[in-house]
Amino acid sequence: MTYDDRPRPEESRLRGDDSALLLEDSIAGLLARTVAARPDAEALVFREHGLRLSWREFAQAVDRLATGLLGLGVGRGDRVGIWSPNRPEWVLTQFATARIGAILVNVNPAYRLAELEYALRHVGVRVLITADRFKTSDYVGMLCELLPPPPADGAIAAANLPDLRAVVAMGAAVPGMLRFDDVAATPADTARLDRLTAVLDPGDPINIQFTSGTTGLPKGATLSHRNIVNNANFVTARMGFTDRDRLCIPVPLYHCFGMVMGVLGCVTKGATMIFPGEGFDPDVTLECVAEEGCTALYGVPTMFSAMLASERFHHHDLSTLRTGIMAGAPCPIEVMKRVRAEMHMSQVTIAYGMTETSPVSFQSMTDDPVEKRVSTVGHIHPHLEVKLVDPQGHIVPTGAVGELCTRGYSVMRGYWNEPQKTAEAIDAEGWMHTGDLATIDADGYCSIVGRSKDMLIRGGENVYPREIEEFLYRHPKVREVQVIGIPDDRYGEEICACVMARDPSLTAEELRVFCKGQIAHYKVPRYVEFVDEFPMTVTGKVQKFILRDQMVLRIFPEAQAG
CATH class of the missing domain: 3.40.50.12780 (ANL, N-terminal domain)
Structure with a gap:
């Protein structure tokens, strides 16, 4: 038998049908x-x-x-x-x-x-x-x-x-x-x-x-x-x-x-x-x-x-x-x-x-x-x-x-x-590590349940927060910034930039104008929220999942009431 997409009971591993020949055409x-x-x-x-x-x-x-x-x-x-x-x-x-x-x-x-x-x-x-x-x-x-x-x-x-x-x-x-x-x-x-x-x-x-x-x-x-x-x-x-x-x-x-x-x-x-x-x-x-x-x-x-x-x-x-x-x-x-x-x-x-x-x-x-x-x-x-x-x-x-x-x-x-980036993604045995978290059931169906990579998806476009963060750091009034995804009925997720400002005169509109024409339109943050600090771990890492929950309650206060 050449095809069995059902995992063994003890492990989540699949192998696809190999009966059809691979095309060797340019x-x-x-x-x-x-x-x-x-x-x-x-x-x-x-x-x-x-x-x-x-x-x-x-x-x-x-x-x-x-x-x-x-x-x-x-x-x-x-x-x-x-x-x-x-x-x-x-x-x-x-x-x-x-x-x-x-x-x-x-x-x-x-x-x-x-x-x-x-x-x-x-x-x-x-x-x-x-x-x-x-x-x-x-x-x-x-x-x-x-x-x-x-x-x-x-x-x-x-x-x-x-x-x-x-x-x-x-x-x-x-x-x-x-x-x-x-x-x-x-x-x-x-x-x-x-x-x-x-x-x-x-x-x-x-x-x-x-x-x-x-x-x-x-x-x-x-x-x-x-x-x-x-x-x-x-x-x-x-x-x-x-x-x-x-x-x-x-x-x-x-x-x-x-x-x-x-x-x-x-x-x-x-x-x-x-x-x-x-x-x-x-x-x-x-x-x-x-x-x-x-x-x-x-x-x-x-x-x-x-x-x-x-x-x-x-x-x-x-x-x-x-x-x-x-x-x-x-x-x-x-x-x-x-x-x-x-x-x-x-x-x-x-x-x-x-x-x-x-x-x-x-x-x-x-x-x-x-x-x-x-x-x-x-x-x-x-x-x-x-x-x-x-x-x-x-x-x-x-x-x-x-x-x-x-x-x-x-x-x-x-x-x-x-x-180096290639070696980080594809290991010595040829496995591509996707960064996506998934489950496989007993019938071989796969479900994507999350992402281990720091990525959000806006309307089908993959958006990587670090790219936007590095661009926003170029603004002289930005001291610290973290970009997260906020739930959105239309696009699935919308971009939210959480900013610690160097200058209190900085406005959300000023940051959006700074982005316009310099990065793709779908990467421009819809929400810009100013904060005094970020939730951190004891080792100094930003806890983005906590930050996201905080911003959801700030942007949609009715969520807290519900």
Whole structure:
């Protein structure tokens, strides 16, 4: 028997099904197989941009951009950054870089100057492809502020970003930047591209995604072709995906949810990927599902709640929906019930994972009871091992709480250029220590019960307090600061900065203005509370759980009365 996700009675340890072969394709090879099988089928739809491409047309556009990148001097192993919301250029860049073996670097579209500069410098981005703007983010304006005026020959030479050689901007021409349309219009050199693709190794690094840590600075989780191709394949297989499925993708491409579980997942099955807009809008997403006949939909629970709450919800025929994924935060049971009943997603699944594991380790089955889909994260994925351990590293009994560790093909290659941080996360036996606390029951269902890492989740975004704390320490009026999560009905958790001020004139609004434009909007504290001291242990450590309880009572005094 090759599959037994039931733990032994004495220990919390699982091993996934290993009967299906792991794919040994590069991303470029995977796309080529799908194009050969379904050249004229619809591959990609960007409704906001009025763009529809068949698999053949998509591959041709990818090859033109890939050849253009070669013309800029990009080669195998070079880093190419993409800073943009969900646009056609994002997906083209994802596959064009993979075609030549360059490493795609996902830059969060919410990043501001300090975060952008750190990311580009840390991984040595050679070429940055950027949108012009999105909502309140003026990407071109920020880059003009970050980079010196271009010299006469147009080559970028920035002392703070020594590896950066070119910026490619979507939209109108910008002095000192190349136009995306010009680079992507280069005649495709298919023969040269084929030679480059033929020597790619599935184990090569192909993608860097930034994930923050308790050190306060983002770390570049480095993923291979094998990591993300196989995870995409298993995620969509668990939903029963075929080439007849049409997936609505309102989740961001910069995250694994969009680019791996969404885009790559569709490529593994020849399914159609459909993007309702550049960012999430509940009404636009509902309209997209209805008009495009989508059979599947992705989102975090807050997205589904927003769609269900829309005044126009019942104006849309969603009867084509069958399945999808909710991930990123716990799903309330009432939301799950309504999604199944009113959105026709009887086979919706729950998924759990982390960027460092490509990302999914657990996913519910399409026929799991609804109670299991909201109280657990389902069953272990194929070709993975999981164990729960106590602080001493011993496997805990079934039903007991332990730190979740995972091992297998999905574990990242490491954090870019940070061997010490990598060694702290992945032990000598290959186990990735997630920092999440979990239980596993006798039927093999896993439940995430807490986090040993100092992290909060706001609307599906992982937020690491230390990163915000270190930024707030830059303010001259801040003496001490601790950042905690406060319960919130809409986002799950909201950010609260507890501040000991050097200057009594410091105000909450002053701190928020200090943050604006410098850190991502979702990291800006909604609550700023001033305190005279922090609850401490006898060894001098701040007791954040006590601080959190104090702030909840201060912000919501009715909680004490209740």
